Amino acid sequence: MTTITTTIWQEVPEPANPYAAQVARCHGYDVYGEMLGHAGWADMVFLLLTGERPDTRQKAMLESLAVALANPGPRDPAVHAAMCGGVSGSPAAACLTAALAVGAGGAGGAREVHRAVSAWHASRGEVGALAAELARVVAEPAIETWPAAEVWPGFDAHSPVCPLPVLRTLDYLAPLSPGAALVTLQQGRQTLETGAGRGLAMTGVAAAAYVDLGMSPDQAEMLHLLLRLPGAAAHALEQAKLGFQKFPWGELELLDDPMRKSSRNDCLAEVES
């Protein structure tokens, strides 16, 4: 018989069906007997990930963070990936899988958040130490399949500009926050941006928010993937309706065209060499 060990979920079976729960408890709370109707979505997500229900400030911050992250818009590669699935009639799960896989990356995605949260924890929230740790992530890439970070995690891949939505999110969340990271980020932003040579990005704000919510890098990465899915879903559905003729195909410039080689023998010569 298969046994699963868990600290999260406890079930009491229906008397006539051992495979159906009559009572289900999440970290001790009766989900259908007490939480339903009294707990919100943020309560449930926070409880699942951390084992404790959020307090008022944690809940408010998580709800606002979820609004800020829900839709990075169709220019975002993760959303664009979901749209590719939607426009071509892929299953809904494939669209979200596309968004998850592309949005998992180290440039604007959940791996970047993981690295930034790791840096916050390693630096204990002091700006100078944080800057050193973020620089170290770039200078000493980990041995992993993830491509190495090219810029400080939490900062724009290219631009020195911190966009207004990022600033507004930071300014709104910081006073709500039960922790110190967002306020530290607010106060040290310009110092950090100078060090990074880039503007603060939404990943940087999100990372500080996860730190203030008491999350580990792994928890933050998982939650970040989750929170960015609604926009991907909506845009995938929209493109499915609009159809492929309204979806960009793109132009291509082929730099290595066998037609430009004088003959097939040129190709074969390359094969033999």
Add this chain to the structure above:
Amino acid sequence: MIPTHPLDAYTGPIRTRMGAAIGGERAVFRGYDLHRDLRDIHWVELLFFGVTGKRYSPSEIRICNALLTFTSYPDPRIWNNRIAALGGTSRTTGNLAVAAAQAASEAVLFGGQSFYRALDFLFRARAHCDTGGDLHGFVADDLRRHRAIAGFGRPRINEDERVAPMLALLAEEGFDDGPFLRLARRIEEILLTGRWRYRMNYAGLAAAVCGDLGLTPEQYSLVSFPAFPCGMFPCYLEAREKPAGAVMPVTCVAMKYIGASPRHWA
């Protein structure tokens, strides 16, 4: 004036050396006409060529093919295969199930991440030895820092049944004495004679072979992508033959709960 942005240079046509589908006319794959020049290429060579840009001899392709074949286990207990089987039991599509199982194959305990680390370790060990370093000390130090060495030892059993047949095939092809394979054997000797008792596992052997084929750690993890799906499809299909939910069903009481005691929300 709005300053130029580094991405401005990329807003035009996608410039690519990799290929194109020229609709209704032809297709190009890394500088070759796919339907003319690569018509008879072995699929495994196309995979390796796509990743490395290099062409391989029939002997090398036989080895590459075996590297992938030898890991194709249709055993639904194995974690990635189980995802495919659970997809079958939940009646999702086969390709979604296997796609998810494939994604999960980029794991630390097996699969993509362990592949990468195994060859990276050999690269670092070789560089250390090339500069006159002591291999024994390098191995001990790496083990101390990372608590494990990818490519040696196995999570559930130490022996790896794939190693002997792969070594036999390598011997048949005269490919069993490359510098990375020799290095991997020296490391195995160190790990066997020490207190660790770790044998070279299949990821370590395949890493050494791929190193001798000139692949980087990233290229090794990429070409290994089809190392598992041939075993996954049977797991999915057999699950489909059984009643829904019949793959490793768990009763409510079979969940061993070790969490917080019941408490009130209100």
